[in-house]
Amino acid sequence: MEPFIRHTGTAAPLRRSNVDTDQIIPAEYLKRITRDGFEDGLFSAWRKDPDFVLNRPEYQGVSILVAGPDFGTGSSREHAVWALQNYGFCVVLSSRFADIFRGNSGKGGLLTAQVAQSVIEELWTLIEADPSLQVTVDLDARTVRAGDLTADFEVDDYVRWRLLEGLDDIGITLQHSDAISEFEERRPSFAPLTQ
Amino acid sequence: MGRTLAEKVWHNHVVRSAEGEPDLLYIDLHLVHEVTSPQAFDGLRGADRPVRRPDLTVATEDHNIPTIDVDKPIADPVSRAQVEALRTNCAEFGVPLYSLGNVEQGIVHVVGPQMGLTQPGMTIVCGDSHTSTHGAFGALAFGIGTSEVEHVLATQTLPLKPFKTMAINVEGDLPEGVSAKDIILAVIAKIGTGGGQGYVLEYRGSAIRGLSMEGRMTVCNMSIEAGARAGMIAPDQTTFDYVQGREKAPNGQEWDDAVAYWKTLFTDDDAEFDAVVDIDASTLTPFVTWGTNPGQGLPLSASVPSPDDATDDVDRVAIERALEYMDLTPGTPLRDVAVDTVFIGSCTNGRIEDLRVAADILQGRKVKEGMRLMVVPGSARVRLQAESEGLDQVFLEAGGEWRGAGCSMCLGMNPDKLTPGERSASTSNRNFEGRQGPGGRTHLVSPAVAASTAVTGHLSSPADLA
Numbered sequence: 310m311e312p313f314i315r316h317t318g319t320a321a322p323l324r325r326s327n328v329d330t331d332q333i334i335p336a337e338y339l340k341r342i343t344r345d346g347f348e349d350g351l352f353s354a355w356r357k358d359p360d361f362v363l364n365r366p367e368y369q370g371v372s373i374l375v376a377g378p379d380f381g382t383g384s385s386r387e388h389a390v391w392a393l394q395n396y397g398f399c400v401v402l403s404s405r406f407a408d409i410f411r412g413n414s415g416k417g418g419l420l421t422a423q424v425a426q427s428v429i430e431e432l433w434t435l436i437e438a439d440p441s442l443q444v445t446v447d448l449d450a451r452t453v454r455a456g457d458l459t460a461d462f463e464v465d466d467y468v469r470w471r472l473l474e475g476l477d478d479i480g481i482t483l484q485h486s487d488a489i490s491e492f493e494e495r496r497p498s499f500a501p502l503t504q
Numbered sequence: 505m506g507r508t509l510a511e512k513v514w515h516n517h518v519v520r521s522a523e524g525e526p527d528l529l530y531i532d533l534h535l536v537h538e539v540t541s542p543q544a545f546d547g548l549r550g551a552d553r554p555v556r557r558p559d560l561t562v563a564t565e566d567h568n569i570p571t572i573d574v575d576k577p578i579a580d581p582v583s584r585a586q587v588e589a590l591r592t593n594c595a596e597f598g599v600p601l602y603s604l605g606n607v608e609q610g611i612v613h614v615v616g617p618q619m620g621l622t623q624p625g626m627t628i629v630c631g632d633s634h635t636s637t638h639g640a641f642g643a644l645a646f647g648i649g650t651s652e653v654e655h656v657l658a659t660q661t662l663p664l665k666p667f668k669t670m671a672i673n674v675e676g677d678l679p680e681g682v683s684a685k686d687i688i689l690a691v692i693a694k695i696g697t698g699g700g701q702g703y704v705l706e707y708r709g710s711a712i713r714g715l716s717m718e719g720r721m722t723v724c725n726m727s728i729e730a731g732a733r734a735g736m737i738a739p740d741q742t743t744f745d746y747v748q749g750r751e752k753a754p755n756g757q758e759w760d761d762a763v764a765y766w767k768t769l770f771t772d773d774d775a776e777f778d779a780v781v782d783i784d785a786s787t788l789t790p791f792v793t794w795g796t797n798p799g800q801g802l803p804l805s806a807s808v809p810s811p812d813d814a815t816d817d818v819d820r821v822a823i824e825r826a827l828e829y830m831d832l833t834p835g836t837p838l839r840d841v842a843v844d845t846v847f848i849g850s851c852t853n854g855r856i857e858d859l860r861v862a863a864d865i866l867q868g869r870k871v872k873e874g875m876r877l878m879v880v881p882g883s884a885r886v887r888l889q890a891e892s893e894g895l896d897q898v899f900l901e902a903g904g905e906w907r908g909a910g911c912s913m914c915l916g917m918n919p920d921k922l923t924p925g926e927r928s929a930s931t932s933n934r935n936f937e938g939r940q941g942p943g944g945r946t947h948l949v950s951p952a953v954a955a956s957t958a959v960t961g962h963l964s965s966p967a968d969l970a
Contacts, residue, residue, distance in 0.1 A: 335938055390649070409649060
């Protein structure tokens with residue numbers, strides 16, 4: 310995984326709460342067996358509306374999504390992360406993320422930066438007034454900057470470290486194979502086997 | 505200080521703990537299905553890694569499969585390719601698989617418990633958010649993404665930050681006709697779709713103790729709809745009786761050892777929860793959703809809410825959007841909402857007990873003309889059991905469809921879908937926009953409300969039937 314230190318780009322306002330992963334990518338698109346090509350399915354129901362924010366000319370080329378609270382609820386599908394990344398998003402900002410979505414994002418290198426809802430509202434106002442405004446999300450400093458606005462964001466310490474270093478979780482865990490083997494010897498004999 | 509149930513199970517699975525790092529947790533059972541696993545197996549192949557414990561891993565086909573003509577090749581080539589990828593991957597990596605046509609096939613969360621693989625005190629994961637279902641047995645069970653699926657396949661562990669714990673106390677006697685589904689819909693309406701974020705919920709109290717295992721699974725299944733990755737219920741005699749004698753359950757001395765251990769799995773009297781929610785079971789009534797997330801629910805006796813009822817601007821916009829999508833007018837009694845299709849099934853309510861409740865109501869009655877009733881058992885074994893009890897004949901004689909096992913109309917990725925604008929009363933778990941098919945409108949209900957609605961044509965409870 311490529312290290313993520315900071316990102317600067319334009320941002321799209323998504324003025325909706327409870328954006329569930331069925332909206333981010335409907336089940337119909339989950340039949341593929343690769344990790345790419347999911348950009349077509351991103352928000353596919355909403356993108357049928359020509360006025361939807363991602364269809365508007367001024368928000369083409371955005372890489373930061375500024376969303377309402379409870380983003381990523383529902384299904385555990387990691388395809389939601391892949392769809393956002395395949396479309397070109399590097400960062401999602403929200404005042405609250407669903408747990409599984411947030412975990413999946415950390416694994417895949419999509420930064421979910423949690424800020425107060427008041428910061429979201431300020432960002433919405435700024436990027437609606439000037440869609441070309443450059444927004445900088447600095448993972449090293451844990452800040453988001455746009456125009457005169459500077460705000461801190463929350464991100465899990467361990468996820469931040471992994472993203473900054475670009476580390477692969479499985480590689481880290483496999484360094485502890487001996488501890489796993491020792492644990493396996495202590496497991497009770499009544500624990501079920503599948504075969 | 506004592507420990508909560510969730511903390512005990514967590515503690516018993518810590519492989520490694522270090523300051524500033526997540527705990528490394530051992531996983532006792534990994535359930536796999538066709539949709540969230542292909543990229544994980546590809547990852548293993550690319551890194552030349554084996555599946556560490558194929559004997560703690562089991563796969564089934566459920567999301568992407570048809571529920572009729574199951575003896576024929578899957579018609580949709582993309583779906584067929586995904587199911588075939590699972591078959592190839594399981595064969596290559598030595599993972600047992602229950603394919604379409606096998607008597608053990610079914611929805612992954614129905615199959616685990618019915619085989620006896622789901623037992624108290626275990627850690628259970630699956631690339632599916634409704635893995636919370638297995639918490640009904642006092643297991644710590646939660647959904648994971650595909651990167652985590654790959655991680656568990658490779659290491660049989662997951663690095664995790666400890667959860668907070670929330671007690672959901674449901675005390676009192678449930679009124680006649682009120683079920684586990686009504687309890688959980690009321691819980692979600694009370695704490696909201698984000699209320700459980702970061703928590704493991706523990707359902708407690710006399711109303712929970714009084715539920716069957718099927719009912720407990722229904723409650724734990726929808727923990728994720730309140731934002732909680734996991735929900736748990738302390739195991740008791742009801743749990744032991746359900747597990748005993750199943751194919752993968754321990755026998756003889758091992759059974760005694762297991763039960764002795766399982767009896768230690770409860771929240772200590774002096775343990776503290778990070779949050780507590782109290783619900784009076786005696787006040788509950790049949791519950792239905794009116795909106796586009798599972799927190800947007802009300803008693804069936806209520807009316808469609810108005811944006812003016814909103815607590816803040818975000819809530820107001822959410823209600824307005826939901827009413828527009830659902831094509832509902834504020835003030836309309838929920839009982840007056842006419843429905844096109846009734847779906848009985850899913851990992852929430854596709855078990856034998858759910859089908860018995862529905863059949864009991866439909867016995868000697870007819871589905872209202874012009875309506876569609878789809879009954880989809882949660883597993884091939886549930887289907888066989890229902891047929892041995894004659895339930896299939898009740899559904900067919902009422903004018904319903906009796907299908908093969910799978911996720912079916914719970915999610916729009918197999919041939920069972922709503923058409924745009926079509927309205928369903930569904931025993932499934934999600935009423936998101938388009939969840940049951942693009943443009944489809946979903947009201948989440950219990951099996952009893954679903955069956956009653958099929959008879960009257962509008963949202964109804966058994967009390968509304970003559």
